[in-house]
Amino acid sequence: MTADASCRAVRADRAHERIHRLEFDVPWPPKHVAAYLLEGEEPILFDAGAPDDAGETELREGLAEIGYEPADIDHVVVTHVHSDHIGQLPVLRAAGATVHAPARSLSRLERDLETAREGFREMTTAAGYEGDRYTEIVEEELEELRRDRRLVEPETARMIEPDATVTIGGREFETFATPGHAVDHLCFETTVEGTTVLFSGDALIEPFRAGAFQVGLDYGADEAVDAYYEAMDRLAETDATVVFPGHGPVFEGPQAVIAATQDRLDTLLEETREAAAAVGPASPLAIAEQRVGTVRHMAPLLDTLGALGTLEREGAVTYETEDGVRYYEIA
Template sequence: MENQGKYDTAKQVAEGVYQIQIPTPFSVGPVNVYLVEGEQLTLIDAGPLTEEAWTALTDGLESIGYRVEDIRQLVLTHHHVDHCGLLERVRKASGAKIFSHPLAVPYVELHESFLGFHDRFFLDLYRESGVPEEKLSIIRKFHKLMMTFSERSRIDGLLKHEKPVPHLPEWQVLYTPGHSQSHLSLYRAKDRVMIAGDHIIKHISSNAFIEPPRDQSRSRPLTLVQYRTALQMCADMEIDLVLSGHGDPVHNHRELILQRLQKNWERTDTLRRLLADGEKSAFELTALLFPTLYEKELPLTLSETLGHIDLLLILHQLEIKERDGVLYYSL
């Protein structure tokens, strides 16, 4: 259908599925949300909390014959603010029920105790990684970003791996962690369509972002290991069309996944070369791996480095020494 609104962003991408492109203030660019027709009209993700995003969403819905008030339920692929920021505004306008993975709940509901744990986790992680004290202000900036581009909402129902989506019986929930601990994808077997959030993206490799464990008694998740496992699960599936959270659809998911998995090993080779002349902290390795990017995108680049360190540690190819509270890695 033709979009007559300000934002030419809405289009049908599969049977009963419409993509609406939402602007974001982030370097990743626009985010794709999806409207799915079924027993209940369902919105997959919501975009960030900005007026531009709200206008794009309402214009996009109008262009395909719907209003926000028509939405009966909202499914969240994961809790990052470019996907969940408008949840509460949509809920208030429509009365829609919101469904997610259990691990998205403290982020969406902004539990105070969890947010304190969240910030302490990153402070300890960054110090252990050798991040200089003057750069630790990034934790406050990250917290402010969460509070600026999302607002407290609520989760009404929890989704489980390989179970159907409520009121969308053709769609199956898949737990696809790695980019986020709460990440879900949706799969429809009859036409082999997957709505993949940020799990599979055509033009960029999804960052396996380091996040706190589900409770303080556990070690941090090995996010890159999780991500690789979830990718391999999808590579074994019959998928003809992947609808991503950013960018264009993917038609060759197995080829793309193989490329992404291979690039992981290429990066571990680079890490070994960087460690050939002596031990280094994760922060020092990050600065060498991403010399033009690490200061601007420290949480993302440090996550990439730590993920690949995890792979090498699993293979017993690195040794760790602790000195003055900082971990140093060597061959």
């Protein structure tokens, strides 16, 4: 090992000593979600783990293992508003922490419920759902919005702007707007003990690509994959050498994972094009079922809907609408 490499390794080890990983169990793959405590005069927690009593127990036990308790956390920084990343915000807020959330998160949480319902209805129909399942999905989307409002409490949270330099707890961060997995997603870059690190949430994960959920079944769901590619282009500008993700292991060398994520998006587009060719004209739901088999959860449908949007804008597929349902076929 060269002297420079040895120095980088020492700095990286020191950075790891200042950043502590807390893990929470979740019922969906990969069965865990991570939050990170960054030590300092004003300790900062990145993301807030899973909701409910089990999540609170894991939060308290995880903090206790490193000599902390919720009252010691001065700031909580939210990478994106999904339940496994905001679950314990009420506990931390009650203990005195200031919550910082992406600007777009707060504006979406403050939407009128009836306006939101209209978007959920239109896109759930467009995807091909009907009957009881259609009603269930619309109500689930509304309930998720209500839950996220309660957890984040947007009227008290501090807004974080994308693609900016922000100061939190006396420390400067560069923010990267990284939509695709979530329309509001931000990544945060800073330097700790001489090592530039990135808190990547779910935008950049080494062993897999998080789903292109973007907005759920709402207006803009078909923009998810385009947004994901744009997020990777932005992240290519990071100077970080160590990445702390929301799932999977901490890893080094983000550029290789950015390239792998782009390759995974390419594969999604090709699989979706092949599925549309096999069954079209067909709804996004039918194309998703052709691509992956039975669609029990929303992730394959949202991936497919996002991919169809990209393929349509590229001229590879077209669609016609009948009774609100989109029917896609190869152009």
